[in-house]
Amino acid sequence: MVSELASRVLKGDHQALGRAISLVEDGGEEGRRLIRDLYPRTGKAFTVGITGPTGTGKSTLVDKIIEEYRRRGKSVGVLAIDPSSPYSGGALLGDRIRMMDHSLEREVFIRSMASRGDVGGLARAARNTIRLLDAAGMDVVIVETVGAGQTEVQVATAVDATVVVLMPQLGDEVQAFKAGFNEIADMFVVNKADIVNPAKTMFNVASGVQEKDGWRPPVLKTVALKGTGVAALVDALEKFGKFLDEHGLREERMRRRLEAELVEAAFSDFYNETVDRLKRDRQWHQLLGQVSKKELDPETAAGKLVKIIARLDASSNA
Amino acid sequence: MVSELASRVLKGDHQALGRAISLVEDGGEEGRRLIRDLYPRTGKAFTVGITGPTGTGKSTLVDKIIEEYRRRGKSVGVLAIDPSSPYSGGALLGDRIRMMDHSLEREVFIRSMASRGDVGGLARAARNTIRLLDAAGMDVVIVETVGAGQTEVQVATAVDATVVVLMPQLGDEVQAFKAGFNEIADMFVVNKADIVNPAKTMFNVASGVQEKDGWRPPVLKTVALKGTGVAALVDALEKFGKFLDEHGLREERMRRRLEAELVEAAFSDFYNETVDRLKRDRQWHQLLGQVSKKELDPETAAGKLVKIIARLDASSNA
Numbered sequence: 001m002v003s004e005l006a007s008r009v010l011k012g013d014h015q016a017l018g019r020a021i022s023l024v025e026d027g028g029e030e031g032r033r034l035i036r037d038l039y040p041r042t043g044k045a046f047t048v049g050i051t052g053p054t055g056t057g058k059s060t061l062v063d064k065i066i067e068e069y070r071r072r073g074k075s076v077g078v079l080a081i082d083p084s085s086p087y088s089g090g091a092l093l094g095d096r097i098r099m100m101d102h103s104l105e106r107e108v109f110i111r112s113m114a115s116r117g118d119v120g121g122l123a124r125a126a127r128n129t130i131r132l133l134d135a136a137g138m139d140v141v142i143v144e145t146v147g148a149g150q151t152e153v154q155v156a157t158a159v160d161a162t163v164v165v166l167m168p169q170l171g172d173e174v175q176a177f178k179a180g181f182n183e184i185a186d187m188f189v190v191n192k193a194d195i196v197n198p199a200k201t202m203f204n205v206a207s208g209v210q211e212k213d214g215w216r217p218p219v220l221k222t223v224a225l226k227g228t229g230v231a232a233l234v235d236a237l238e239k240f241g242k243f244l245d246e247h248g249l250r251e252e253r254m255r256r257r258l259e260a261e262l263v264e265a266a267f268s269d270f271y272n273e274t275v276d277r278l279k280r281d282r283q284w285h286q287l288l289g290q291v292s293k294k295e296l297d298p299e300t301a302a303g304k305l306v307k308i309i310a311r312l313d314a315s316s317n318a
Numbered sequence: 319m320v321s322e323l324a325s326r327v328l329k330g331d332h333q334a335l336g337r338a339i340s341l342v343e344d345g346g347e348e349g350r351r352l353i354r355d356l357y358p359r360t361g362k363a364f365t366v367g368i369t370g371p372t373g374t375g376k377s378t379l380v381d382k383i384i385e386e387y388r389r390r391g392k393s394v395g396v397l398a399i400d401p402s403s404p405y406s407g408g409a410l411l412g413d414r415i416r417m418m419d420h421s422l423e424r425e426v427f428i429r430s431m432a433s434r435g436d437v438g439g440l441a442r443a444a445r446n447t448i449r450l451l452d453a454a455g456m457d458v459v460i461v462e463t464v465g466a467g468q469t470e471v472q473v474a475t476a477v478d479a480t481v482v483v484l485m486p487q488l489g490d491e492v493q494a495f496k497a498g499f500n501e502i503a504d505m506f507v508v509n510k511a512d513i514v515n516p517a518k519t520m521f522n523v524a525s526g527v528q529e530k531d532g533w534r535p536p537v538l539k540t541v542a543l544k545g546t547g548v549a550a551l552v553d554a555l556e557k558f559g560k561f562l563d564e565h566g567l568r569e570e571r572m573r574r575r576l577e578a579e580l581v582e583a584a585f586s587d588f589y590n591e592t593v594d595r596l597k598r599d600r601q602w603h604q605l606l607g608q609v610s611k612k613e614l615d616p617e618t619a620a621g622k623l624v625k626i627i628a629r630l631d632a633s634s635n636a
Contacts, residue, residue: 032617039615109476127616128491255610262606262616263596267589273624275581288580292573297357298580299350305584306591 006037012075012137014109021111024128027121035128037134043254045077045134046241047141048318051156051184052145052165057191061165061224062144066108068234073141075107077133079126081114081145081155109133123154130158154264157184158257160250161240163233165193168201182210185217187236191227193221213249215240277312284308320505324355330455332395332427339429342446345439354448354452361383361396361451361572364559365459369502370483375509378543379483384426386552392458393425395451397444397464399432399473423488427451440470442528442583448476472582475502476575479558480570481551485510488521503535505554511539531567533558535574595630602626 005023009018023031033211050058050065060080106207113126128141133141143159145152148273166183181188188205191197198221206219218236222229244250278284287304290296323341326334341349368376382394387394431444444461449458459475463470474480474613482503499506506523508516516539524537536554540547543605562568596602605622608614 035617036615040612043612080376133388166517209482251610255606258488258609258616259606262619262623263611265616265620266627269620270624270627271585274585281472288573288577291580292569293577297354299353300575300582301580302583302587305580306588309588 003037006034008036009038009132010041017132017291017306018111018137020132021113021129024132025113025124025125031128037130039131042131042134045130045138045141046237047130047134047143047159048141049145049159049162049163050143050165050238051162052181052189053150055151056165056167058144058146058165061189061191061222061230062142064224064230065142065224065225065234068230069140070107071261072234075138076109077127077138077141078110079133079141079143080110080112081122081126081143082151087313109136109138115160121268123158124261124268126155127158127261153180153184158261160244160253161186161237163187163189163237165189165191166201166205167224168198182208185209186212186215186240187217187233188219189229189233190219190221191224194223194226201233213253214247215243274312276311278309281308281312321355324352326354327352327450327454330357335427335450335454336429338450339431339447342450343431343443344410345443345519349446353449354516360449360452363456363459364450364555365448365452365461365477366555367463367474367477367480367481368463368483369463369470369480370499374483374485375542376462376464376483379507379509379540379548380460382540382542382545382548383460383546383552386548387458388425390552394427394457395453395454395456396426396428397447397459397461398428398430399461399470403541427454427456428600432625439586441476442579442586444473445476447580463563471498476579478562478571479504479555481505481507481555483509484519484523486514489563503527504533504558505535505551506537507547507551508537508539509542512513512541512544531571532565534563537545592627592630596627599626599630 005016005020009020009107020031020034023034025031048065052058059080060079066076066078111129113129115123130141130143141159143155163186164181164185166181166188168190188209190202190205193279202219202221209217209219211217220229220233220236222233224230241250244253284305287296287301289310291298291301323334323338327338331484338352341352342575343349366383368380369625370376380398384394384396401564414514417623421583431440431447448459448461459477461473463474480502482499484506484507485498486508506527508523520539529535536558538551538554540551542548559568562571602623605614605619608615609619
């Protein structure tokens, strides 16, 4: 059944794609089997991450980027990650609905994904969703995150090109952001460039930009609402894509991302398995009792627990 | 040297306390030894977490809570956690400076702590800082977090009583937040109750409140800037403290928190140790190569990596 679904995904069937993403989001065995089937057929899409602080107009910008890619004859898959925190507000429903216009076309597929509070789980589901959109034949896959935490950074960098969207007058915040953004940005966009002269913000950002793998991240300006600067942004993305291919960097970066992904996924699985077995471990309950009674301090106990974890683990593999 | 520092902390020496917190923040061996020395002398302070969305006036409220506790003859230690994300903006410097007025007093100690991007590390340092403030003889220890992510929730619940601060007209957001907040709140405060009638917000919050361990979280209103409602809030905190003691819940909850803390700390240490050894493991590099060449999919590879992790681990304990 799953392999029939896989073959429908490969044909670009939107309904099958929707179901496949749900399976991958569930994180169960069926989703894993789908990825096993489809992974060899991935790697053709150019994947783009769009991130940045709240309120910089990322959704509108993604809208216009889709239009521009469509004009160039490219099919586009979009994964929009809603804020992961229960504290940080609701999804940008208005924007999401507006984006649905594109969903009516055959060559555009848009999907939202919300976190269920599980940091690792969302990043894993997002990475596998990018693979599904890729396998379904999308030329370009865009992942939009509202820059907020660890997950968003993980997702925003699980792509070929990471675009950080800022706006003029973020002022001191831009300074504070720069360090973190510089590590992940392949290019910067100063959006809403019409509300105030963006020159100062662009200068500030540009002066802090760091060259990575021989590529100096450009700083572009856009007015997404009017579509201004969007063609130039897509030009820059295509130029960057060529740069990656010409320098053999696409594979090199993909390998680095895979390394981080596998380590995260394996430790997450390891954690879940071990925590379950820990619940039935007498030595662990004794240890906890000692700390509760203040016979042992938490730091020493954590050290002892590491050894219990190792023992549990060794015995399971004996 | 550390044990001299420990004895100075026990005497409530503010300078020693500042140094001790820095050691604990560094996460090194000296900090661990301090906690080992001081842990048996903790458990007397009543610990309070103050959290909620940005802009609800938490810092001002903490200010007034300190004043109220001082009026009642209690010493107060405060740990203010700055936003952990490089994206979410700077520290509330104005508020922090205002709070420093209290620092001049002998019976109040205030410390800010910022994240260095390491989720587990901040929560661990925060828990140990609470222990230091407790060991230094503070009657009340307040931890203020700007509710944003996993770390903030971890910290906001590493206490006896968790207060969630909202404000009127958060509207739909309150609805969205409620689920997450309900899990952690022992009481709600609707602050800035003078800017608009808080009745609707209070009703919305109250109607979603869940009883926990036989305690129904009250919904209070305050105008922190004017001090209105702060005495009633401190009354409610003292009432909740008595409730915990009378029902043996303080120890029970402390034990549950310790359990979560030890598991987190041990897995974090285990992760760091194992990742280091993984870098030198030939089988892991072969596995990564297979996935890069698409001979193996990431989900299957993650499963194999779990076994490599277990083997590395077993051999280190042989």
